[in-house]
Amino acid sequence: MPELNLTSTPAHLRHGSNIGQPLTRRDGILKVTGRATYAADNHPPGMLFAVMAVSSISRGRVVSLDVAAAKRHPGVVDVMTHDHKPRLAIDPEVKTNPFVFRMEVLQSNEVRYANQPIAVVIAETLEAATEGAVLLAPRYEVQSARVGLDAGESFVPPVVGVGNPAEHRHGDIEAGLASAEKQIDAIYETPPQYHNAMEPHAIVASWDGDNLSVDMPTQGLMLSLARIAELFGIAHDKIHIRSPFLGGGFGSKGLMAGPQVLGVMAAKLVGKPVKLVLRREQMYGPVGHRAPTRQRLRIGADGEGRLTALDHHARTVSSTFDDFYEPAADASHTLYAAPAIRTSHDAVRVNSGTPLFMRAPGEATGSIALESAIDEMAWACGMDPLAFRLKNYAEVEPITGKPFSSKALRACYEQGAARFGWTKRPLRPRQMRDDAGLLVGWGMGTATFPALMFQAEARAVLRRDGSGAMEIGAHDMGQGAWTALAQIAADELGLDIDRVEFKAGSSDLPDAGIAGGSAHTATAGAAIRSAGAAVIAKLADLATSDERSPLFGAGNAGVIARDGRLLRRDDESRGESYSDILARAGVAEVEARGTGAPNPAAMEEYAMHAHGAVFAEVKVDPVLGQVRVTRMAGAFAAGRIVNPRMVQSQLFGGMIWGLSFALHEEAITDRRTGRIMNANLGEYHIPVNADVPPLDVITVEEHDPHVNALGIKGVGEIGITGSAGAVANAVWHATGVRVRRFPIRIEELLTRR
Amino acid sequence: MKPFDYVRPASVAAAVAAAAQPGAVFLAAGTNLLDLMKGGVSRPDRLVDVTHLDGLDQIETLGDGSLRIGALVSNADLAHDAEFARSYPAVAEALLSGASAQLRNAATVGGNLLQRTRCAYFYDTASRCNKREPGSGCDARDGENRGHAVLGWTESCIATHPSDFCVPLVALDAMVEIEGRGGRREVALDQLHRLPGDTPERDSVLEPGDLIVAVRLPPAARGFAAHARYLKVRERTSYAFAVVSAAAALRIESGMIVEARLALGGVAAKPWRARAAEDVLKNVSPTADAFQEAAWRALTDAKPSGDNAFKIELARRIVVRALTLAAAGTPARIPALPASPFAATSGADHA
Structure with missing residues (x-):
């Protein structure tokens, strides 16, 4: 891997602290000049190409593969199959911890879903390997596929999401509904969706004896390393994974995926470095997806528009061989105050890959249903949707009764509505037209996402030349970790960002946890803060105990680190540069480690969530039914904003995803075979530029003293929530047609002339 | 990928001869063909590259007032030819509503006419498809088919032709000039594509070796501008x-x-x-x-x-x-969102 030289590019101006500055991406120039090395850009000497053959059936067995034909093809070196593969140290079906999901690494000839890997062809060229995979001409014993939300007997899953109970009850739902003046009972459906990161899953793996070198995109370096170690029975320190850049992950690269393990196995089988890159269509199966849901919402409200009951049930699916349940109904836990709230889930098993975390798992699917239902209830009560939401504003977390660590949602509503011009919205639908006669509608949705934290470690160094280093195995999926975390590092080291060597994206650095749950900046940032404080403390010890230092004896008063100098807290005119302190002490550098983790006491005391309000305008052709979003404004309160430019981009991306959820995205599954019929970016629609309107993002000031030491809540996922519902509600407001099946299709809007 | 011969004949006649053998196909921009080959839908033995043939990239007005468009003119160049857009505005609008800017820059006039259906069952080689594999059946008929044909279909095939360009062309009585083994002939565009009947594997009336060299719009076509x-x-x-x-x-x-x-x-x-x-x-x-x-x-x-x-x-x-x-009335300029119901409202500089 070429040396990353991020510190020299690009030039920037700093005013005061680093945190809070809208620095441009420090890796931006590398990326736009093509010098950022992604996993598949690596070509170690002697490297061979591996191509997966995948199943075209979704249930049954592979009964034959024409391995001989594949091997006869010029350039093919070997064919890895169920019968011919390196031994693994443990059975991949064994779940060694809750973050291990079952994968298909040729452990049997069973087929559990379409696009499951059934063989790997290794060849001297990509073309030879590709043709070798075709020549395998698999034959199957086919069993009937289980497809869709009604595929079989439903059951209540043991847990949903990550360890959440499948059901929550608070208050008496039936009594709340019985006492209600208005009731809504509606069913919403969301389709299967696939992450479709721009960069496909890829791996370049090289074995040298027991040592394994890996280039692959991952959102969880240490989780991947641990998985490889247990599967191949090698010590952690024998493995080195490099993941400096990801072309998007969205949850699909959080855990080691089967195809990436196959790359490591293939390299072992042939004794040479091997590259394996998934084709786009192969990403529709073995690397996770968002499960479909069917959600029933029953809501009651009294004569004043106050909720009396909120009952949210979600049906979802998991695979036939593992458990992940989209926690869609959990979206109703935190947003609206109601004396009775129940959330529940059931599921069926289908022949698909196991669903997994996909950007805002649970919140995205649940939010579009909840926000639609709240909009329906506001209309039933004859109330403006914003007024209705304010009437039911949760002052404390509804089910737990805990106070919020901070909640600037009122300010989000206010500032978002003002920016959008919401007060001019007519209450009734189908009232607005533009000059061309198109129907115009305005809708809104509330955004929410929990403020999570995981565990991380960092190592900080201060050097005699006045520079510093911060090391953390953090992950930049494109969200800007190279920049934002370096900004935190610079502040904590009391240095300008250009004086800090920031190292990330490699498994030989301290464990940064997982880049997921919108928690990476908070978690890695906390570790960086703690390591920075520790190394400054060491430096201060050197100075304050040295009678030749102007800081001698300042131990009690304390010191401040700023611009490469330590200053007496009670007298900033007395200070000394880091270089002078280290030079006089005769040491080249001082180093220290720190950790970041959630604070259980604070979590016990407070409910911690980011919030937001999204407003959308759509235009709909009244006759032809085609929809276009023409304006969106979102106001978000997510605690402290480390880099406003990166945060704005994250929120833009989330809002666009929300638009996509409401209007575009859907994996179309053949109901007979379980094959996905639009597994390509031509037919699996996501918004193109012409679908994305001018977006307006406001970050609302929010100071949170409890959530973590830096006051960061995270912005990776919240942008989807609220936005999808806002677009759906705007379509209703434009047309008077309430579509409850997503994405909203043209034919649903052809019902009137 | 399956090995194939690649030839670059020097003349139209040589190209026709080279493509007349079984398993041979013409390659122009490849915006559809290469995807088909990557997906294993099309597995030709020989690609006959016609992109370098002389004289096929001209737009010319003939003596009788008709317009002749060479088969290798790109979709983008044709749509952005000011005189063309003035005279045949619906054709230009259709071209600009198709695909993406990148694809339009590459895709050719002749290739556009001969693009294959986007029926997902045609592309999915594990599905039965009479168009891909004659006699195998049609899995689209009882499958996911909300985008399929409502006119001219048969039990053997319900696929649609995806072209935008062809729609105004056929309305304007466009003619297709074809060079074949028997020399040059002309076919009305309306007669070029076939309805499936019970032989959906044949998209068009072209015979092996037939090369579309030009599309012609008759003089009357200007009368609708x-x-x-x-x-x-x-x-x-x-x-x-x-x-x-x-x-x-x-x-x-x-x-x-x-x-x-x-x-x-x-x-x-x-x-x-x-x-x-x-x-x-x-x-x-x-x-x-x-x-x-x-x-x-x-x-x-x-x-x-x-x-x-x-x-x-x-x-x-x-x-x-x-x-x-x-x-x-035709607008003075092609809208920023060509052919879109949102054409009259702005909000995008381009599609």
């Missing part, structure tokens, strides 16, 4: 195939329609010329009633082939709208 539009309803604002589209072109004199042309896209295995609808618009005033009548006539024979009954109603509405827009 003042009242010609293309309208395309799709599931996102750009880079999507039509759910249904229509090209409408009118000659209006003294407030009366003297002649009407109408064709539909996304509804059949070929660009669908609606002559019965054209007939009812002859010598009538351009009124909403007349357009409604035309719409009913255009879809008289339509029937759903699956979960797509909505396309029939949508097609009627599109016909009415396209005729209404055409009657209102």
Whole structure:
């Protein structure tokens, strides 16, 4: 891997602290000049190409593969199959911890879903390997596929999401509904969706004896390393994974995926470095997806528009061989105050890959249903949707009764509505037209996402030349970790960002946890803060105990680190540069480690969530039914904003995803075979530029003293929530047609002339 | 990938000879063919690259007033030819509503005509498809088929032809010049594509070795320039195939329609010329009633082939709208969102 030289590019101006500055991406120039090395850009000497053959059936067995034909093809070196593969140290079906999901690494000839890997062809060229995979001409014993939300007997899953109970009850739902003046009972459906990161899953793996070198995109370096170690029975320190850049992950690269393990196995089988890159269509199966849901919402409200009951049930699916349940109904836990709230889930098993975390798992699917239902209830009560939401504003977390660590949602509503011009919205639908006669509608949705934290470690160094280093195995999926975390590092080291060597994206650095749950900046940032404080403390010890230092004896008063100098807290005119302190002490550098983790006491005391309000305008052709979003404004309160430019981009991306959820995205599954019929970016629609309107993002000031030491809540996922519902509600407001099946299709809007 | 021969003949005659053997196909921009090859849908033995042939990239006005467009002219170059766009505005609008800017820069006129259906079952080699594998059956018929044909389909195939470009072309009586083993011949575009019948594997009337060298618009086609539009309803604002589209072109004199042309896209295995609808618009005033009548006539024979009954109603509405827009007059400039229901409202610089 070429040396990353991020510190020299690009030039920037700093005013005061680093945190809070809208620095441009420090890796931006590398990326736009093509010098950022992604996993598949690596070509170690002697490297061979591996191509997966995948199943075209979704249930049954592979009964034959024409391995001989594949091997006869010029350039093919070997064919890895169920019968011919390196031994693994443990059975991949064994779940060694809750973050291990079952994968298909040729452990049997069973087929559990379409696009499951059934063989790997290794060849001297990509073309030879590709043709070798075709020549395998698999034959199957086919069993009937289980497809869709009604595929079989439903059951209540043991847990949903990550360890959440499948059901929550608070208050008496039936009594709340019985006492209600208005009731809504509606069913919403969301389709299967696939992450479709721009960069496909890829791996370049090289074995040298027991040592394994890996280039692959991952959102969880240490989780991947641990998985490889247990599967191949090698010590952690024998493995080195490099993941400096990801072309998007969205949850699909959080855990080691089967195809990436196959790359490591293939390299072992042939004794040479091997590259394996998934084709786009192969990403529709073995690397996770968002499960479909069917959600029933029953809501009651009294004569004043106050909720009396909120009952949210979600049906979802998991695979036939593992458990992940989209926690869609959990979206109703935190947003609206109601004396009775129940959330529940059931599921069926289908022949698909196991669903997994996909950007805002649970919140995205649940939010579009909840926000639609709240909009329906506001209309039933004859109330403006914003007024209705304010009437039911949760002052404390509804089910737990805990106070919020901070909640600037009122300010989000206010500032978002003002920016959008919401007060001019007519209450009734189908009232607005533009000059061309198109129907115009305005809708809104509330955004929410929990403020999570995981565990991380960092190592900080201060050097005699006045520079510093911060090391953390953090992950930049494109969200800007190279920049934002370096900004935190610079502040904590009391240095300008250009004086800090920031190292990330490699498994030989301290464990940064997982880049997921919108928690990476908070978690890695906390570790960086703690390591920075520790190394400054060491430096201060050197100075304050040295009678030749102007800081001698300042131990009690304390010191401040700023611009490469330590200053007496009670007298900033007395200070000394880091270089002078280290030079006089005769040491080249001082180093220290720190950790970041959630604070259980604070979590016990407070409910911690980011919030937001999204407003959308759509235009709909009244006759032809085609929809276009023409304006969106979102106001978000997510605690402290480390880099406003990166945060704005994250929120833009989330809002666009929300638009996509409401209007575009859907994996179309053949109901007979379980094959996905639009597994390509031509037919699996996501918004193109012409679908994305001018977006307006406001970050609302929010100071949170409890959530973590830096006051960061995270912005990776919240942008989807609220936005999808806002677009759906705007379509209703434009047309008077309430579509409850997503994405909203043209034919649903052809019902009137 | 499957090994294949790649040849680059020096002349049209040599190209025809090279492509006449079984397993040979022409390669122009490859915007469709290469995807088909990567997916194993098409596995040719020989690619005959025609991109370097001389004389096929010209746009020329002939002595009789017709326009001849070389088969290798790119979609983008044709659409952005100012004189072309002025004379045949609906064709330019259709071109610019298709694919993406990158694809339009590459894709050629001849290739556009011969692109294959986007039926997902044609692309999925594990599915039965009579077009891909004659006699194997049609898995689209009882499958996920809300985008499939509502006109001209048979039990053997319900696929549609995806081209936007062909829709106004067929309305304007475009002719296709073909160089074949027997020399040069001409076929009306309306006769180029075949309905599936029980031989859906044959998309067109072309014989092995036949090379489209040009598309010609007859002199009369210019007569519609003042009242010609293309309208395309799709599931996102750009880079999507039509759910249904229509090209409408009118000659209006003294407030009366003297002649009407109408064709539909996304509804059949070929660009669908609606002559019965054209007939009812002859010598009538351009009124909403007349357009409604035309719409009913255009879809008289339509029937759903699956979960797509909505396309029939949508097609009627599109016909009415396209005729209404055409009657209102061709806009001075092609809209920023060509052929879109949102064409009249701004908000994007391009599609």
